[in-house]
Amino acid sequence: MLALLGFLMIVTFLFLVITKRLSVVAAFIGVAVVFALIGGFYADMGQMMMDGIIKVTPTAVMIVFAILYFGLMIDVGLFDPMINRILALVKGDPLKVVLATAVITILVGLDGDGSSTFMVSVTAMLPLYIRLGMSRLVLACVVALAAGVMNIIPWGGPLVRAAASLQVEVSDLFIPLIPVMIAGLLWTLFSAYLLGKKERARLGVVILEEPTPTVAELAATTVEKRGVSKIYWFNLFLTIVLMALLVMDVLPIAILFATAFAIALVVNFPNVQKQQDQILRHANNFVMISTMVFAAGIFTGIFSGTGMMDAMAATLVSVIPESLGSHMPVIVALTSIPMGLVFSPDAYYFGILPILSETAAGFGIDPVEIGRAALLGHSTAGFPLSPLVPATFILIGLVGVSFGEHQKFLFKWAFGTCVVMTIAAVLTGAITL
Template sequence: MLSLLGFATIGIFLVLIITKRLSVITALVLVPVIMGFVAGFSPKELGEMILAGIKQVAPTGILLMFAVLYFATMLDAGLFDPIIVGIIRFVKGDPLKVIVGTAILTMIVHLDGDGTATFMIVMSAFLPIYKQLNINRLMLPGIVSLSVGPMHLVPWSGTSARAISTLKTDATQLFNPNIPAIMAGICWVLFVAYWFGLKERKRLGVVDLHYAHHENLTEQQKQLRRPKLIWINALLTIGLIVTLMKGWVPASALFIVAAVIALLINYPKLPDQQKVLKSHGNNIFMVSSMIFAAGVFSGILTGSKMIDAMATSLVSLIPEQHAAWLPTLTAITSMPASLLFTPDAYYFGVVPILSQTATQFGIDPLEIGRAALLGQMTVGFPVSPLTASTFLLVGLAEVDLGDHQKFILKWAFGTTLVMTLVALLTGSIHL
C-alpha cells in the first residue's frame, strides 16, 4: 500500500509540475501532505515528518542563499571584468580565438552557478563580436551551452543543491569525487570549441575587430564596480574555493561569513548594500524557498516509509546480476532526462527512488547523485525546453530553440559520456 501511495505521490507531483498545473513549491508541499493523510497519518505525525525534513535540508538552503549572494556581489564588483576585457583583446578578430575565448569566459562567469546571469553576461560581451565577424549564429549559444555544463556541477548551483538535499549529504562528499570527471568535461568542451573555431576560421579567415566591453555596461552596473578592490576580491574568492574543496569549514557556515565579508568590503555604505541585496533578493528567495519546500516533500516520503517501500518494490523487479549497472545507467541517461524532467521532478522524484534502490543492492546511494549530476540539468539544462534560462539564451542569440538543440545536442551528450567514462575510471561511480 505504501509503495503504491509513494509512486502515486511522485507521479502526481511530476504531472503537476510538468504540465505547470501548480508551481514547484506548491506541489512540493501539498502533494505529499495530502497523500500522507490518505495513508492514514495524523496531522501531528505529518508535522513531525515535515520538521525533520526541513532540518535535513536547512544547511543546503543556507548554502544556496549565501553562495548566490557571494558570487553576485563579486560579479557586481567587477571581479571578472579584467578577464572579460583580456579575452576580448586576445581574440583580435580570429574566429578560433573568439570561440575558445567564449568557452573560457563562460566557465569563469558560471562559477556562481547561475545560468541566467551567465547567459546575460557572456551574450552581452560576445554577441556583437560574433555578429561583426559573421560567425555561424548557432555557435555562440551552442558553445555557451556546452561550457556551463561541467561548471554547473559546482555544489552551490541549484541542481547540485537539489541533489545534496535529496541525498541528505554535504557538498564535499558529492562534489569532490566528481572533480576528475568535471575536469574531463572541461577539456572536452575546449576541444569542441577548438574544433568549431578551426571550421569558422577556415570559412571566414581573420579580420580586424574594434569593440569596448565597458560601453556595454548599464549605468547601475558601472556604479557598483569596485576596480580598486579586485585583488582583495580575487584572494578572498580563491581562499573561499580552496577552503570549500578541502572541507575545512562546513560549506553553509563558510558562505555565510564570506558573503557578509564580501558585501561589507565592497559596499560599506548601507544604500549600496541594499542595492545589491534587492537586485538579487528575488532569485535568492525563490531558489532557497524551493529547497525548504523540498524538505517537506522528502521529509514525508522518508518519514512515512514510502521511499523504503518503493525501493523494495523496485528491487524485486531488478535482476541482482544487473544491479551494479544502476549508477552507470543513471549517468548515461542523465543528460537526455533533462528533456523529460525538470530538475525538481528528477531530483525530488526520481533520484530518491534510485538511491534507495541502490542501497538495497549494497551500492552507495551517493553514486546515484554523482551519476545524475553528470548530465541531468547540468549539461542538459541549456538545451532543455523545461528551463526558462534556455529560452533566455536562444532569445538573446536570436536563434530558434529547435535549431539550437539540433546543432548542439549531440555534443552535449558527448560531454556526459566523457564525464561518465572518467567517473568510472576514477571511482566516483562503479560498475
C-alpha cells in the same frame, strides 16, 4: 500498500509539475500533506515535515550565501578585467573568438544562475560573431556546453536539488565531482577548439581596424571605472582562498560562504545602507531557491518518514536483474540527458532520483553515487537542450536561432560532455562501474 501509495504520490507530483497545474513549491507541500493524510500518518505528519526541513537547512543556507557572494563579486567587477583582456586578445580570429566564448562563460558561470550566464556571455560575444559572420549556432553551443558543466557547482540548482532530495551533505556530492568537472571543462574547451577551427577554415582571419562594440562597452565597465580598484586584489585573494578552503573541506560550505560574504560586504560597501541594498539586489534569486529547498524538505520528510520510499525501492529491487542493478550509477549517468528531455529538474531530482537511489541501495550501491551520476547530465551538461528549462529559451532568444536547430546542433557535443564526465567519474571513483 505503502509502495503503491508512494508511486501514486510521485505520479501526482510529476503530473502537477509537468502540466504546470501548481508551482513546484505548492506541489511539494500540497502533495505531501494530502498523501500523509491518505496514508493515516496525520499524528506524526508534523514531525516528519520538520525532520525533512532540518535536514535541508544547511543546503538552503549555503545557496543563500553563495548567491550573495558571487553576486557581489560580479557587481563590483571582479571578473571584468579578465573578460576585457580576453576580448582584446581574440581580435578577428574565429578560433580565438570561440575559445574566448568558452572561457568567458566559465567565468560568468560561477554565479550559478544559468539565465544570467547566458545573458552576460551572449551579450559580450554576439557582436563579434555578427561582425565576423560567424555561426550563431556555434555561439549557442559553446555557451551551453560551458554553462552546463558549471551548473554542477554547489550553489547551482541541480546539486542543491540532489542534496535536498537525497538529504545528504553538499560536500559529499560535490568534492568527488571536482576532477570530473575539470574533465568536462577540458572537453568543453576541446569542443570549442574544433568548432573554432571549422569557423576559421570557413571565414579566415578578419582584420578589425576598430574595437568592436563589445570591447568598447565592456571596457567602460572595468574595475577602475567602478571605483573599486583599490580593493580589486583583495577581492581576488578572498575568492581564491574561499575556493581553496572549499576544496579542502575544512569547514561546512555554508559557513565558508557566509563568512566570505560578510567580509566582502563590509570591505566593498562600508556604508550600512549600501550593504542592505546589495543584499536586496539579489534577494529574489536566493528567496526563490531557498523556498524551494525547504518545500522539498517537507516533501522528502513525508516520503521517507512514512516508509514509502523504502517500500518502492524494495519493489523495484525485486524486478531489476542483479546484472543490471550493479551498473546503476553508469546507467543513470548515461540516461541523464535523455531523461532531461522528459522530466523537468524538479520532477527528476525530487520525483525520480530518490527512487533510483533507494533502488541502488538494494544492490549495495551508495545512494550518493546515484546523485553524482545524475549530476553528470540532467540539468547540467544537458540542461540547455531541454524544452522544460526556461533558461534554454533565453539562450536561443538572445542568440537568434530556432530551438530545433539549436537542439540538433548541440546534442552530440552535450552528450559527449556527459560521456567524458562519466568516464572521469569512474576513473576517479566518484561513481562505480
